[in-house]
Amino acid sequence: MSALLDVRDVHVYLGQSHVLQGVSFSVPEGGVTALLGRNGVGKTTTLRAIMGLAPAGAGRIALAGEDVSQLATHRIVQRGVGYVPEDRDVFAGLTVEENLRVAERNGSARYDLVWELFPMLKGHLDQRAGTLSGGEQQMVAIARALLNDNQVLLIDEPTKGLAPNLVTEVARVLERVAELTTVLLVEQNLGVVRALAGDAIVLDQGRVVHSGPARALLEDQAQVRRFLGVSGAGS
Amino acid sequence: MSTFLLLTITGLGLGAMYFLIASGLSLIYGLMGVLNFAHGAFITIGAYATWRFMEAFAGLDPLVVRFLLAAACGVAFGAAFAAIVELVLIRPLYERHIEQVLVTVGLGLAVTALTEAIWTPTQKLFVMPHWLVDTTTIGGARIPNDRWVEISAAAIVLVALLSFLRFTRYGLIVRAGVENRAMVTALGIDVQKAFTLVFTIGGVAAALAGVLSGVYFGSVDPLQGTRLLIFAFIVVVIGGLGSLGGCAVASVAVGLLQQYANYYGSQHGAGSGIGDLSVMLLLAVVLLVRPAGLAGVTATRAG
Numbered sequence A: 001m002s003a004l005l006d007v008r009d010v011h012v013y014l015g016q017s018h019v020l021q022g023v024s025f026s027v028p029e030g031g032v033t034a035l036l037g038r039n040g041v042g043k044t045t046t047l048r049a050i051m052g053l054a055p056a057g058a059g060r061i062a063l064a065g066e067d068v069s070q071l072a073t074h075r076i077v078q079r080g081v082g083y084v085p086e087d088r089d090v091f092a093g094l095t096v097e098e099n100l101r102v103a104e105r106n107g108s109a110r111y112d113l114v115w116e117l118f119p120m121l122k123g124h125l126d127q128r129a130g131t132l133s134g135g136e137q138q139m140v141a142i143a144r145a146l147l148n149d150n151q152v153l154l155i156d157e158p159t160k161g162l163a164p165n166l167v168t169e170v171a172r173v174l175e176r177v178a179e180l181t182t183v184l185l186v187e188q189n190l191g192v193v194r195a196l197a198g199d200a201i202v203l204d205q206g207r208v209v210h211s212g213p214a215r216a217l218l219e220d221q222a223q224v225r226r227f228l229g230v231s232g233a234g235s
Numbered sequence B: 001m002s003t004f005l006l007l008t009i010t011g012l013g014l015g016a017m018y019f020l021i022a023s024g025l026s027l028i029y030g031l032m033g034v035l036n037f038a039h040g041a042f043i044t045i046g047a048y049a050t051w052r053f054m055e056a057f058a059g060l061d062p063l064v065v066r067f068l069l070a071a072a073c074g075v076a077f078g079a080a081f082a083a084i085v086e087l088v089l090i091r092p093l094y095e096r097h098i099e100q101v102l103v104t105v106g107l108g109l110a111v112t113a114l115t116e117a118i119w120t121p122t123q124k125l126f127v128m129p130h131w132l133v134d135t136t137t138i139g140g141a142r143i144p145n146d147r148w149v150e151i152s153a154a155a156i157v158l159v160a161l162l163s164f165l166r167f168t169r170y171g172l173i174v175r176a177g178v179e180n181r182a183m184v185t186a187l188g189i190d191v192q193k194a195f196t197l198v199f200t201i202g203g204v205a206a207a208l209a210g211v212l213s214g215v216y217f218g219s220v221d222p223l224q225g226t227r228l229l230i231f232a233f234i235v236v237v238i239g240g241l242g243s244l245g246g247c248a249v250a251s252v253a254v255g256l257l258q259q260y261a262n263y264y265g266s267q268h269g270a271g272s273g274i275g276d277l278s279v280m281l282l283l284a285v286v287l288l289v290r291p292a293g294l295a296g297v298t299a300t301r302a303g
Helices: A043-051 A073-078 A096-102 A111-117 A119-124 A134-146 A164-180 A190-196 A214-219 A221-228 B002-032 B039-056 B063-093 B097-119 B146-167 B169-179 B181-185 B191-217 B224-239 B244-267 B274-289
Strands: A003-014 A017-028 A032-036 A056-063 A081-084 A152-156 A182-186 A197-204 A207-213 B135-138 B141-144
Touching: A003 A043, A003 A182, A017 A043, A017 A056, A017 A182, A017 A197, A017 A207, A032 A043, A032 A190, A043 A056, A043 A073, A043 A081, A043 A152, A043 A182, A073 A081, A073 B181, A081 A134, A096 A134, A096 B169, A111 A119, A111 A134, A111 A164, A119 A134, A134 A152, A134 A164, A164 A182, A164 A190, A182 A190, A190 A197, A190 A214, A197 A214, A197 A221, A207 A214, A207 A221, A214 A221, B002 B039, B002 B141, B002 B146, B002 B169, B002 B191, B002 B224, B002 B244, B039 B063, B039 B097, B039 B191, B039 B224, B063 B097, B063 B191, B097 B224, B141 B146, B146 B169, B146 B191, B146 B244, B169 B181, B169 B191, B181 B191, B191 B224, B224 B244, B224 B274, B244 B274
Parallel strands: A032 A182, A032 A197, A081 A152, A152 A182
Antiparallel strands: A003 A017, A003 A056, A197 A207, B135 B141
16 A cells, blocks of 8 residues: 655654654555554654644655645645544534534535434534533544545544543444545554554654554554553453 | 713713724734734724825715715725734734734834824814714713714624624634634634734724724824723723623723713812723722633633
8 A cells, every 4th residue: 555644754842842753654545543652752743743733843744745744734634634633622612513614625514424423413513512521522523524525534542531432432433434534543542443453653752663563563462561551451 | 860871871982992992902812812012003094094084085075975985994094004914014923922012012103103203293183074073962961973973883893793703604713713723724724814804804993993083082193092002902801802792891891980980080089090090990800800801711822
């Protein structure tokens, strides 16, 4: 498979911190690639650098062969990059319907897909997003990214803080999403990673320390402990 | 009773001008995080352009048409100036808040100085239709007619702004941007277009306030914009940054308080500054009780 997203030697500085120290990896077209690592190693910053939200001090980020590292965030998104941030970042004072409407691009919003995946949202259209539960807010955040036909979706810890039944629900949604588009997924729940990811990239202290098939990584308990600091038995 | 009614309508007229200025300030800060100290310049330009166009259209009859045309030109000048300021001075300085303050303060001072240099610091009489300088007697109170115009203009601007925010796509983008600007860009939206639009809308409202301040005071002078701006900032802080509703309520409260305190204070031997002092006390109380203002929102701009 060809690389849809290619990240080469990307450095990001946040204040005095050298957060990403030459990160390089490729995301193949189709399926889910997991971006793993302990807390604070730079996973979220990597996604934000791809989005243009954390300015890359050096390096190159290419989408389908085009260098997007110097583009403004909205230009990157318009080239087909969807983003579901770690903290969901729904617009709390806007209704669910308005949260979806503000995300519409090019007049071709895929509401059919959104209703198929999140039928419950139809019953909350007039409700302010800030009054939804954490799981419902996550659905709005994912729905917002799915509304447009993107080449790749960057999804940051979609199951964080969710009850187990909602984790299963989100995993089911992501499985369907992965049939439609390429996904770069930051996820701490290794059960979800095992169920969804074809490839895995592991970050440590701002650098890529492992890259390869996700299943092989997760079956190697020693590597899981070494890179992620947990056992691989997470569900 | 007639005095109270006169004070109330006059306070509402003053509050209307504060609202026209503060609404733009509030939206600009809410969306862009820019404290626009040059907002007073938009007021001055609106007022002086109207005054100059009244002279330029001297042969035009009737007077009301001449005034409306001059006022439209004044508002257009204020709007154009605001758009240029955003594009040329503010846009290169996003996220550089200290520089923004320096540039906007400097621009405000420069426009005042330039106005003084060109037209001298003396007041210029504002020529306006006779009906505006006349009064209407209601409940025994002789209410200056211009107060109705100021109140109506502010009400129309409030409804127009709320409709813009509620029913248009750009309004939706502005409301989302006030909450979380970075996320708006992460949805593929060029938020800078919304910045220019909001700045221009702020310029329109401030220039309109400039025109109406000329009507209210009967004259314009180079420091008029700055004087009004101080109270508009107080209104924005009391109402809550980014909230139009809070801004409207605070404008009315400040306008009324100033009028009541000035009149009733002077009846009890207080000095002429009692109205301004009362407004400062109101500001202090609101900041102590509700630091985010009456309807403040917490914006997220990290990005």
